[in-house]
Amino acid sequence: MSARSPRGSLSGASSAEVAEDFGDSLRDLQINNRYEISNLTVIAKENTEHAQAISKVLEEHIGMTSPSKKLPALYLLDSIVKNVGTPYTVYLGRNLYNTFMQAYTLVDSNVRKSMEGMLKTWKEPVPGSMDPRPVFPPETVRPIENALIKAKTVAMQSHRPIAPDYRNTPTPPNYANRFAPPPTHTPPQPYQNFQPGFQSLPNAPTPQSTYYQHTPQQPPPNNELDAVKREVSGLIVQRQAQYDANRHDQRLGGELKALLDLQQLLNAGQYIDPASLQQIRDRVSGLANGPSAQLRPTPQPGTPQWQPSPSFPQEASQFVRPAAPYSQPPPGQQPPAALLAPGALDGLQALLANGQKPGTPQIRATAPALQSASHAQLSNVQNQAAAAPQFNGADLIASLTRNGLLPKSQRQPPPHPQPTPVPNSSTLPFQPSADLLRSLSSILPPTSQTGTPTFPAINLPPTTSKPRIPMTAAALKQFRPELVTTLYEAQPNQCSTCGRRFLSTDEGRTKKARHLDWHFRTNQRIADPAISRGAHRDWYPTEIDWVRLKDYDPSTTTAEEASALAAASNSQFSSPTKGKAHKRPEEMYVRAPPGVTRNTCSICFEEMKSAYAEELQEWVFWNARLAQGKIVHATCLAEMAKSGGAAGLGAGQRQRSATPESSLGKRKADGVGLGGGGGSKLRME
Amino acid sequence: MSLPGLSLPGLGLSQPSSSHSALGPGTSSNSQSTRTEELGARTEWRFEVNFHQQYHVRLLSGNAEIFGVELALNQRYSFSGAKGVIFTWHGCQLELSGDAESEYAGLETEYAVEWLNVHGMLESARDLAHGTNDGGPRVLVVGPESVGKSSLVRSLAGWSVKCGRTPAIVNVDPREGLLAPPGSFTAVTVGSQLDVENGYGIAPISGPTVTPIKTPLIYHCPYSSPTERPDVYKALITRTALSVLNRMEEDKVSKESGLMIDTPGLLNDPKSNYDMIAHLVSEFSITLILTLGSERLYNDLNRRFGPKQAASAEGEGIPVLRVSKPGGAVERDAGFLKQLANQQIRQYFFGTSKEPLNPHSHICGFAELSVYRANSATLAAAASSYTKDEDEDDSPYTAPKASADDFEKMTPTNAMLGRLVAIKYCDGDSDDFTIRDSAVMGFLYVSEVDEQKKRVRFLAPHPQRWGDKALVWGGCPEAVTDLVG
Ligand SMILES: [Zn+2]
Numbered sequence A: 001m002s003a004r005s006p007r008g009s010l011s012g013a014s015s016a017e018v019a020e021d022f023g024d025s026l027r028d029l030q031i032n033n034r035y036e037i038s039n040l041t042v043i044a045k046e047n048t049e050h051a052q053a054i055s056k057v058l059e060e061h062i063g064m065t066s067p068s069k070k071l072p073a074l075y076l077l078d079s080i081v082k083n084v085g086t087p088y089t090v091y092l093g094r095n096l097y098n099t100f101m102q103a104y105t106l107v108d109s110n111v112r113k114s115m116e117g118m119l120k121t122w123k124e125p126v127p128g129s130m131d132p133r134p135v136f137p138p139e140t141v142r143p144i145e146n147a148l149i150k151a152k153t154v155a156m157q158s159h160r161p162i163a164p165d166y167r168n169t170p171t172p173p174n175y176a177n178r179f180a181p182p183p184t185h186t187p188p189q190p191y192q193n194f195q196p197g198f199q200s201l202p203n204a205p206t207p208q209s210t211y212y213q214h215t216p217q218q219p220p221p222n223n224e225l226d227a228v229k230r231e232v233s234g235l236i237v238q239r240q241a242q243y244d245a246n247r248h249d250q251r252l253g254g255e256l257k258a259l260l261d262l263q264q265l266l267n268a269g270q271y272i273d274p275a276s277l278q279q280i281r282d283r284v285s286g287l288a289n290g291p292s293a294q295l296r297p298t299p300q301p302g303t304p305q306w307q308p309s310p311s312f313p314q315e316a317s318q319f320v321r322p323a324a325p326y327s328q329p330p331p332g333q334q335p336p337a338a339l340l341a342p343g344a345l346d347g348l349q350a351l352l353a354n355g356q357k358p359g360t361p362q363i364r365a366t367a368p369a370l371q372s373a374s375h376a377q378l379s380n381v382q383n384q385a386a387a388a389p390q391f392n393g394a395d396l397i398a399s400l401t402r403n404g405l406l407p408k409s410q411r412q413p414p415p416h417p418q419p420t421p422v423p424n425s426s427t428l429p430f431q432p433s434a435d436l437l438r439s440l441s442s443i444l445p446p447t448s449q450t451g452t453p454t455f456p457a458i459n460l461p462p463t464t465s466k467p468r469i470p471m472t473a474a475a476l477k478q479f480r481p482e483l484v485t486t487l488y489e490a491q492p493n494q495c496s497t498c499g500r501r502f503l504s505t506d507e508g509r510t511k512k513a514r515h516l517d518w519h520f521r522t523n524q525r526i527a528d529p530a531i532s533r534g535a536h537r538d539w540y541p542t543e544i545d546w547v548r549l550k551d552y553d554p555s556t557t558t559a560e561e562a563s564a565l566a567a568a569s570n571s572q573f574s575s576p577t578k579g580k581a582h583k584r585p586e587e588m589y590v591r592a593p594p595g596v597t598r599n600t601c602s603i604c605f606e607e608m609k610s611a612y613a614e615e616l617q618e619w620v621f622w623n624a625r626l627a628q629g630k631i632v633h634a635t636c637l638a639e640m641a642k643s644g645g646a647a648g649l650g651a652g653q654r655q656r657s658a659t660p661e662s663s664l665g666k667r668k669a670d671g672v673g674l675g676g677g678g679g680s681k682l683r684m685e
Numbered sequence B: 001m002s003l004p005g006l007s008l009p010g011l012g013l014s015q016p017s018s019s020h021s022a023l024g025p026g027t028s029s030n031s032q033s034t035r036t037e038e039l040g041a042r043t044e045w046r047f048e049v050n051f052h053q054q055y056h057v058r059l060l061s062g063n064a065e066i067f068g069v070e071l072a073l074n075q076r077y078s079f080s081g082a083k084g085v086i087f088t089w090h091g092c093q094l095e096l097s098g099d100a101e102s103e104y105a106g107l108e109t110e111y112a113v114e115w116l117n118v119h120g121m122l123e124s125a126r127d128l129a130h131g132t133n134d135g136g137p138r139v140l141v142v143g144p145e146s147v148g149k150s151s152l153v154r155s156l157a158g159w160s161v162k163c164g165r166t167p168a169i170v171n172v173d174p175r176e177g178l179l180a181p182p183g184s185f186t187a188v189t190v191g192s193q194l195d196v197e198n199g200y201g202i203a204p205i206s207g208p209t210v211t212p213i214k215t216p217l218i219y220h221c222p223y224s225s226p227t228e229r230p231d232v233y234k235a236l237i238t239r240t241a242l243s244v245l246n247r248m249e250e251d252k253v254s255k256e257s258g259l260m261i262d263t264p265g266l267l268n269d270p271k272s273n274y275d276m277i278a279h280l281v282s283e284f285s286i287t288l289i290l291t292l293g294s295e296r297l298y299n300d301l302n303r304r305f306g307p308k309q310a311a312s313a314e315g316e317g318i319p320v321l322r323v324s325k326p327g328g329a330v331e332r333d334a335g336f337l338k339q340l341a342n343q344q345i346r347q348y349f350f351g352t353s354k355e356p357l358n359p360h361s362h363i364c365g366f367a368e369l370s371v372y373r374a375n376s377a378t379l380a381a382a383a384s385s386y387t388k389d390e391d392e393d394d395s396p397y398t399a400p401k402a403s404a405d406d407f408e409k410m411t412p413t414n415a416m417l418g419r420l421v422a423i424k425y426c427d428g429d430s431d432d433f434t435i436r437d438s439a440v441m442g443f444l445y446v447s448e449v450d451e452q453k454k455r456v457r458f459l460a461p462h463p464q465r466w467g468d469k470a471l472v473w474g475g476c477p478e479a480v481t482d483l484v485g
């Protein structure tokens, strides 16, 4: 137990003392640290008799603390009401309007979005909870919602985004108190609202296991809008769970944010014409079909309350400086992968639109995706941009296409609503960022250009984003945060079991899925004594086998790729007889004849039971071979073959041994993909 | 650190960040209590755990890595017989428990910046090699004992893998095995996740493994020092290089990723005019030399191999860089190395707690066996190839000659008891050259020699017999007495 984890009880202490201590530690809550928030939540839970005093301290803290620390404090509030519930919901509910709105007016747009997301979840039951009631009663939440809608309407009418965040523009008076958003570098375990936080610390839960089933509270939808709303909120819950599992996945984060925005739009009660609604619906279904489908919420004609891409200001401020060729994003600001994130091309667009003609290096620096484009191509794009008085996203796309930087097929005309939801297809009215992004990803160099086509692609961060460092003593001393970035932030998708990272690309996600599956299968096999108990070391390879060996990562390689590689290297290093691949006896199986679940090995006379092998979709006898029409233990048979058919067959003397068994063909790599590692996913009869 | 009295977490009573200041280097921590440590960005947590202790680390928040291998959040990692450094680029919170000889926060971590920059240099070189047939950087790491050479190689390997590379790692320090017991040279390509606790993880076994297996090519170097038999040592280097370079021709991914060679401190030998280093440089076509620790070594190597020597025998010259040794690099005395050797031998047969293995017992009659003893030390052959004047530069390398008495065929004796015997991929009646150059199939442990009944009991890693193959043993590793029983 950690010294900081809750041990001591405060029973006996006075409310004032408890509140004072609680207030002290609140002041230490600087950033969104899940650990701290969990700790404080536990303290609140253990001191419910002082809930009133604690609630008061928390409210006061949210009101008094600097804007940059308000969000962590609000997350704490969120965590307490969700994880502890009453009586905190009662005490904190009383002043919730003031607590929330006062903070809301003082924080920046990013924090506002987070607060809006939080508010949404307060209208719903705690995810995973049996209690169907919302976190806060509607009469507590609704006034806040109304106030927010009103504020947005006002902002819209004045044709001004509600929370512009242009760092290089003078601060509007309204936002004079605004502080910088919370540091972008927070520990990777920020507290996420919407989730009962502290009791579900990682470790066991895989993303799959943490999906919350969305159970709609409402009666069946009586119209289209409700159906869409329901679907959206279901997706939100799902994405939130995914995002909780992959907090670094910016795409997931973006999707989540987009969904929350969409939900807000839908809930705002504005009239949405049926065609637009259908489009939204298609898009949402598309998103639901593919967990990683790209979605960017799209402004509907006539609904201008959508805000500019939140990442735009940062991008813009980057371009103000003259960008050197191959310049790197400033430390910690934009990891390379993020340059492909939504909003990245807003920057390119802004660069082209700001009047002065940017240089090729600038364009390259702005959009690393275009790094490999020729100077002539980029130059044409610039000229066309300069020629157009109002160079918008559509023009940019068109220009890029004309100059061969975007394949034409990627471009679809602004669409009619399509009845069939197709993930990744552009069915919404033209949207520069998302479309351009998609298109660009198709002209990016493949992440792996290994020259060996059978070799599975590799997680290479885009090479264009890496600094060139000469091999000189002078280059040794200077700290280059961008190198750290390539190892961490650029690969935001981390395996919670082994810490391995993956890119937040589709490929990265696919690999991670395979990788998690590999952990799962491996752990199952380790847990299966029949497989792991008799393990022994293999012989080392011969020189020739090693030279031909195709090294690959079994945790991210499919069975097909693995067997192709095994065939290519034709190596079986566990056998001293080189070039002969074989399965270990333990991995051999015989399909169980229909109706046969038990069998007696005619060598050792022990009983064998059939088991269902999921990879094979069949009932099989493991560690089995056919000998003269009878099913026997493969190990027994191997023993018999080794000892010339006679000796050493006394009952119980069976040894696990590997003998060359070339007849069964190449041995697939351990635990690779389907059907590779025998015995995985076994369900004993 | 459990707090007396009212122990309220997070209420300002416990300030973990201040607690480690009390723990200076060498402070022994015997308490089983769990404590947390806050580490600032670019600092590190150093610990020394002896072979009887268990030390556990859990990453609570932030990012942290151990020699280039990232820790996963909330996983408990255990160490025994280890001198470890947990480094954080971003800052982190660690939970520590168990026992350690010492543990403390290290704030002087400029070395890590240099090491990471080396990684950046290698990445740049790999990118440049992409699409060409030149291959990636081929790095030789040299320096005196206990300056962090292995840690540097491991870190570079870990970072490379994280960047999707598959570098080849070569170890020519026989005292410390890599994916093998001591007495080995190792060549391995590393293309999958390394292991927080075990570094390179585990070589192939018949069962499932926690970390993807790594498949090394092993040669037998039965001498604890290259100076014992420099000729044989050189020949083994030549052979290893041949296999590695062949491998790279077969595997473009690996070729582009390049290779890194870890060496014993004994190569830092001005008296021999760095003869062995020159041999490695030439056999592996080294493109970058990294020196740690010794300024003289750097100066000497730079003068000899550096870019200014454009006319040297090595061609256009090779960058030689001197990188800092880590503040946490600690002397590893003979006792520690001996225990480490024992641990590696034990793990070769019995695995680890995560991947336990079953060794097998084989009894063989003397007549079935072809046993050779590798002769070492004090041989005239050694002396003759090893007396060069320090000022003499670039004397041409002469191919080592195997003398007839390199490997002496013998009848098993009690002297073999507790020794490790290499099974060579060659017939029992092979000549000396073949025996010397053949790769290792596996190692046997001599658990019993019955000179009366003329039979030997071996502990073998594999249930299968090895047939008539040459069995070789020598001075390294030393006998282990308590492996069985
Ligand atoms: Zn993993």
Ligand SMILES: [Zn+2]
Pocket (backbone or CB within 6 Å): A601, A602, A603, A604, A605, A606, A632, A633, A636, A654
């Ligand atoms: Zn049987």
